[in-house]
Amino acid sequence: MDMDKLVSLCKRRGFLFQSSEIYGGLNGFWDYGPLGVELKRNIKEAWWQDMVRGHDELSTPAGAPEAYEMTGLDCTIIMHPQVWKVSGHYDLFCDMMVDCKETKKRYRFDQLRGRWVVAKGKRVFITTLAEAEQETEDLEKRALKAFNLRGKDAASLSWEEKSMSLDQVDDLANVFAPEAKEIGTLTEPREFNLMFKTIVGAMGTEEDAAFLRPETAQGIFVNFKNVLDSTRVKVPFGIAQIGKSFRNEITPRNFTFRSREFEQMEIEFFCHPNASRKWYEYWRDRRMKWYTDLGLAGERLVMREHAADELSHYSVGTADIEYAFPFLPEGEFGELEGIAHRGDFDLRSHMEGKLVKNAEGCLEVEMIPVEGKPDKLRPKHRGSGRDLTYRDEVTNEKFVPHVIEPSSGADRATLAFLCEAYHEDQAPDENGELQTRVVMRFHPRIAPIKAAVFPLVKKDGLPEIAQEIYRKLKAKFSAFYDEKGAVGRRYRRQDEAGTPYCITVDGQTLTDGTVTIRDRDTLEQWRVKVADVVEEISKRVM
RNA sequence: GCGGGUGUAGUUCAAUGGUAGAACGAAAGCUUCCCAAGCUUUAGGCGAGGGUUCGAUUCCCUUCACCCGCUCCA
Structure with missing residues (x-):
């Protein structure tokens, strides 16, 4: 299918328009027209009906370990800034980056490592992308390159101290970039705000900075205790939410696939740690079936389990439901939904503070030195201090529930349904001659x-x-x-x-x-x- | 963010340093008993800003958007 034909049909018939089009458009933002809003709304309503409202909590669904409850939530887009500090988004989404003017590569300012070396009367900071084991070897290789020396001249290199990260270097003019041929090709570090920043309060100063949520999930975690206290739900149960999220994508592209303002349909499913793997498998299969039932039934839809080295630091299992969008190269797929086993990472974070993996591979609160007292440590981002553990009223067991997160993109699903629906076929005209017909074969449930x-x-x-x-x-x-x-x-x-x-x-x-x-x-x-x-x-x- | 390409009507495309055309689509009306091209009429456009020029849609610069490649991707 030709993507250009679908894009022009979307415009012509009122499925999708570019945002602010009369002013020339805005990169990464799209509007749904009269037909598009019906389509997207039908998709969201089908999801809500099938996952939440129509769910039968009295019997065990096919493939589920046991019966479970489902409930909903609708929380704010702007939340307490600490939510994002604890969740890890703040540190991850506000990186300082440096660009290499020569190779056009971009590097994390704090992650690029290197070492000062003196040779031929010049002092240069050599950087490397090599793993820790090969670091010394690669640094020497790069240093010889920087000074235009041969391997036998290695002894003339005079190394200083030990290696450090680039953010401890003041003078970028004497830095030798990892893949460059010349010295001093890196730009000054620049901040990349992947979260949209805003100001709360009319007199807003930097202390009043807040963020538009980059995912709806955190609103569910911070309301976990509220839902427990107000609804009599028992583990296992899920909380569902549909809502807008915002990410300052570096490269918005491919129609609505990577938008800066987008809508998510997310479930956080809370279960006992011992049963979490079974629940993960249940949700993975259940969510796949949801798409196929609504007509994404062909070979273009695939389920892909992440390899162990691909998993987030807190996850014991993740599967993506992917669609072969026509704008992707042959054989490539784009993510519609991720089903992640998140363990107890999220609830623990909001109790204790931002977690990182320690040397043993266990999660612990990230600590930093207290200002002025370098030998004293404090949590980098403090948690709420609230007790988010769950007590089983039958067994009296207390535990932090594990979380299975089926996280779906409403706009990506809409786009996939649009792509899947587009067909050209032949139909006879009044003279009996075959003419090309464009037909959108939506499942009747989602048809506008x-x-x-x-x-x-x-x-x-x-x-x-x-x-x-x-x-x-x-x-x-x-x-x-x-x-x-x-x-x-x-x-x-x-x-x-x-x-x-x-x-x-x-x-x-x-x-x-x-x-x-x-x-x-x-x-x-x-x-x-x-x-x-x-x-x-x-x-x-x- | 970098490199290349492209911006003309709702869509797909022409032409031009001197009044911008077509097809399809749309609207109104006629016709019509089942699958878009039977007739009439009408509306609608040079992405934005600046420069060169007597005059710019056309040439130049800037900017914005889209496409391709790279980069990035929680």
């Missing part, structure tokens, strides 16, 4: 318009009958009325909008009270009584 109603011709009282049917349909779901032009043209317009059914009032309606229903995909038509139309359509689109 469920049914369109036409009088075959605009006379003989047909419009009046059609309008009456239209009103009855509209009372239950989105429907569309059209009496203009040739009926074939009206069918084709609905095909492009992805409307699954078209109802046509014709001459026969006047004599036997039946109308035709036309199927978008098969073009087949059958007759039903006017009185049965609403039920006939309802059972097919719900």
